[in-house]
Amino acid sequence: MLKQNLQLKLSQKLSPQQIQLMKLIQLPTQAFEQRLKEEMVENPALEESSKDDEYEYEKDEFDNSDDYDDYDDHDGDHIEADEINIDEYLSNDETPDYKLQANNYSDDDEDRSMPFAASVSFHQSLIDQLNTFILSDSERDIAEFLVGSIDDMGYIRRSIPDIVDDMAFTQGIYTDEKTVEHILHIIHQLEPAGVGARDLQECLLLQLKSKTPTSSVELSIDILENQFDAFTKKHYDKLLQKYDITQEQLRKAIDEIEHLNPKPGGAYESSARAVEHVVPDFAIKITDGELELTLNGRNAPELHVSKDYQEMLQSYKDSRDKSVQQKDAVQFIKQKLDSAKWFIDAIRQRQETLFVTMNAIMHYQQEYFLDGDEAKLKPMILKDIADMVGLDISTVSRVANSKYVETPYGTKLIKDFFSEAMKNDQGEDVSTIEIKKILKTVIEDEDKRKPLPDDKLADILKDKGYPIARRTIAKYREQLDIPVARMRKKI
Missing domain, CATH: 1.10.10 (Arc Repressor Mutant, subunit A)
Incomplete structure (x- = not known):
């Protein structure tokens, strides 16, 4: 028996544009630039203005942020070509806004590409060294197989019997354990010393x-x-x-x-690996005793709609006879233009969100940014900043994650400024960062012949005004990557 029921259901749904904005916010500078390139390849209606220097967006750039259009989910809508208002997609301004931007920066601010030196791989260097030994064809095949079995740290993590069986089944090389052991001694003579262990x-x-x-x-x-x-x-x-x-x-x-060196291969790999450069997303400077925050210009590209697409719409508007093919083309152009506008709007909202969030963090930790003393870092959690800027905690987390700020004291990871609060013996809230710094100093100054166990460290910090339990000391010590007392012992 069939029945019909009416059911009301209230649910929240993020539009594709809102999801796109959240993804853009969490991207650091270099990943954001890659995402920008991908979008420009996918959408020919989106173009980037050519500019020689970076343009730094400051706080005044976001004063008109309320003018941004809200995102709506139009994916389910189908608009016929005749219903499209062509004039909305055409601009009467002969001079686009991006041509009016001033970029008064020196050549030193240009983004230069870093050349990378080509290097021989770790395993290839071992193969090359085998040429200095006189080996038969079968011995060389075994030697090359052994080199291929060495991991990036320089170890062979397999037993000799397993290697013998593997060579027989996969390479058709039939040998015995004694021969493989002999070739392994030759591998042990290669550089770096210790390889093949x-x-x-x-x-x-x-x-x-x-x-x-x-x-x-x-x-x-x-x-x-x-x-x-x-x-x-x-x-x-x-x-x-x-x-x-x-x-x-x-x-x-x-x-x-x-x-x-307990990892002989790791040392080789680290020297051959290309140096990675951290690109800060923000910069904080001290001018006349005041903090000044700027957003990296690479996070603020100047985008505009393709002029060719506007001309195609103009041609459609001026034409008297509108064919089915032309109407389909206009529908396609309209979709691309909408997508381009949504993306440009998302980038502007990303810029605003990044700036206002980092601006709140800067003012919350103003004492630290003025003199660089980590002891002045205040306890700060995501909710503190979210309440200040009126954003969701998840949004603040996306801004803080994987992003860096350039300060007068070095380039810092933003999420490192967040810490929990603990009360000292005077009832004042102190940052766990400050406590960890004191704990690290105490361990560095200890007598290495008799390292201090965690309970003794807890007593010392209690005497300094920080009543902390032994298990908390153990947790902080592990976070600082400091071993237990027995492993810190020296003679």
């Missing part, structure tokens, strides 16, 4: 054995070969008793080990 212990031993033999080096090799577990757990008293040596002798041996 199967674990950390073997990696460190390969590096030590490549050094000039000294009493400290020989002792280091003995420790790694026979007392590796005691060394990793820093049981130095056990090592002193085992080898019947002085603390100075043990310290020199440990220094030899600590100066080794």
Whole structure:
């Protein structure tokens, strides 16, 4: 039996344009530029004005932000060509706004591209080194397979039997474990020292054995070969008793080990990798004791509608006989022009949102930005800024995420200015950033022969006026990437 029911339902739905705006807001400068290029490729009605220098948008640029049109969801609407008001898409202004912009900046402000040097890959360098060894064809095939099995950190994470089986099944190379072990010893002679090791212990031993033999080096090799577990757990008293040596002798041996590279391939990769440059989204300057905020000009491109598309609409308006093909073309042009206007409007709203949010952060942390003392960073959460600018917390989060601000004290990640509040012994709210800085200083000044455990660190911070629990100390220590007391011990 069929029944009909009437049901009312209230729901919220974001229009495609609102979703587009949210995505644009969260993009940092370089990703935003890439998104801009993609949109201009997809929409031929959108063009960027040519300009030699960056144009910095300041606060006055957003005074007329209320004039922005609200986004509406027109995706479901179909407008016939005859219903389109052509005059709305045509401009009588012979001089577009973008030609009236002044860019009074020197050549030093130009955006120059950074050349990158071509480099040989890590694995290719190992293959090239094999040419210095006299190998048969079969041995070279095995050697190249072993080099291909080395990961980016310089290790072979597989057992010899597995490698033998893999070569047989995938490469048709039939050999035995003894031969592979022999070729692996050749791989161990390649640079950087330690490459091709199967674990950390073997990696460190390969590096030590490549050094000039000294009493400290020989002792280091003995420790790694026979007392590796005691060394990793820093049981130095056990090592002193085992080898019947002085603390100075043990310290020199440990220094030899600590100066080794546990990731030989990683060092090569980091040197060959292209240097990444951080592009700040904002700049804060101090002028006559006042803070001045500017938005990076690369976040404020001057876009306009294509003149060719306007001329096509004008031709359609002037023509007497309007064919079906012309009406379809006008419908297509109208869609592209609407999309271009929506995108331009989204960029303007992005500029305003970025600026007002960062402006609120700057004034909230004014004491810090004036002198750069991290102790003056006030506790600040996303809701504090959202309430100041009248935006949603998620919007503020999108602005703060992956964006940088250039200050007189260096380029900073915006989200690092946010921190929770804790009360000191006087009942005042202090930032967790300040507490972490004090904790780091206390650990740096401790006696490394007897590092302070977390409960002792908690007592010290309590004496300094910060009553913090031991588990909180442990959490902050982990966030600062500081190991436990036992692992900080030195002899």
